[in-house]
Amino acid sequence: MRTVAAETRIFQALADPSRRAIFESLTRGEAAVKDLTARFDISQPAVSQHLATLKDAGLVKGRRDGRCVYYRVNPSGIKPLIDWIAHYRAFWTDHLGRLEALLGRMGE
Amino acid sequence: MRTVAAETRIFQALADPSRRAIFESLTRGEAAVKDLTARFDISQPAVSQHLATLKDAGLVKGRRDGRCVYYRVNPSGIKPLIDWIAHYRAFWTDHLGRLEALLGRMGE
DNA sequence: ACAATCAATAAGCCGTGCCTTATATATATC
DNA sequence: GATATATATAAGGCACGGCTTATTGATTGT
Numbered sequence: 001m002r003t004v005a006a007e008t009r010i011f012q013a014l015a016d017p018s019r020r021a022i023f024e025s026l027t028r029g030e031a032a033v034k035d036l037t038a039r040f041d042i043s044q045p046a047v048s049q050h051l052a053t054l055k056d057a058g059l060v061k062g063r064r065d066g067r068c069v070y071y072r073v074n075p076s077g078i079k080p081l082i083d084w085i086a087h088y089r090a091f092w093t094d095h096l097g098r099l100e101a102l103l104g105r106m107g108e
Numbered sequence: 109m110r111t112v113a114a115e116t117r118i119f120q121a122l123a124d125p126s127r128r129a130i131f132e133s134l135t136r137g138e139a140a141v142k143d144l145t146a147r148f149d150i151s152q153p154a155v156s157q158h159l160a161t162l163k164d165a166g167l168v169k170g171r172r173d174g175r176c177v178y179y180r181v182n183p184s185g186i187k188p189l190i191d192w193i194a195h196y197r198a199f200w201t202d203h204l205g206r207l208e209a210l211l212g213r214m215g216e
Numbered sequence: 217a218c219a220a221t222c223a224a225t226a227a228g229c230c231g232t233g234c235c236t237t238a239t240a241t242a243t244a245t246c
Numbered sequence: 247g248a249t250a251t252a253t254a255t256a257a258g259g260c261a262c263g264g265c266t267t268a269t270t271g272a273t274t275g276t
Contacts, residue, residue, distance in 0.1 A: 069253060
């Protein structure tokens with residue numbers, strides 16, 4: 001088994017629409033596997049497998065509470081992704097305005 | 109054939125290590141297919157296929173000059189990716205410091 | 217026109233990815 | 247302890263992705 005770069009795991013994890021939808025759903029708040037299974041039109045094992053992939057990429061974390069396992073976004077998980085983009089900042093300096101506006105909103 | 113979201117195409121395009129390496133190589137400057145073929149240990153058709161995928165995702169652009177076709181990064185190509193990340197900014201506010209530093213460097 | 221160079225396309229192989237159903241494991245309840 | 251609920255794992259099917267070699271297309275030069 002080969003070691004895979006963090007960026008590769010993150011890009012691969014977010015490349016699948018179903019998995020990205022699950023991740024986006026979790027950004028709206030913590031949710032149990034059964035909640036996500038109810039939300040999407042795929043089987044419970046499929047949801048668990050997607051969550052395992054997201055967890056392996058460091059994008060989410062799981063917490064068991066009784067019978068349920070609640071998943072939530074790991075805020076620092078997308079750091080490698082941000083770092084990767086920042087590394088090629090020379091190519092998106094034209095987005096500077098957008099970023100400044102973003103920083104402004106974040107200061108509120 | 110199904111329509112695929114822009115973010116999906118971008119994530120999928122950057123998920124493959126070889127393809128991401130080609131993209132990163134292009135951030136160092138324009139290059140012809142033959143240059144990239146010499147740089148990486150894959151066949152010329154493989155390089156062309158990767159470039160087609162990157163182009164389809166809007167990440168690169170091609171320009172023919174004589175027999176050679178030169179590819180370069182499309183600066184606005186990663187905008188959907190930045191927008192996607194920004195949409196979940198609530199989860200990376202802890203990276204604010206890094207971003208501010210980044211903006212500082214970009215102002216130089 | 218012919219030959220040489222560069223790139224794209226075609227066809228096929230093979231591994232991987234995502235889904236399913238079936239089963240196992242863990243926890244709670246009766 | 248037995249049953250029910252919640253999740254994870256196992257196994258298999260099937261499509262897709264990335265690579266190869268072979269070929270075609272485009273451009274240049276002799």
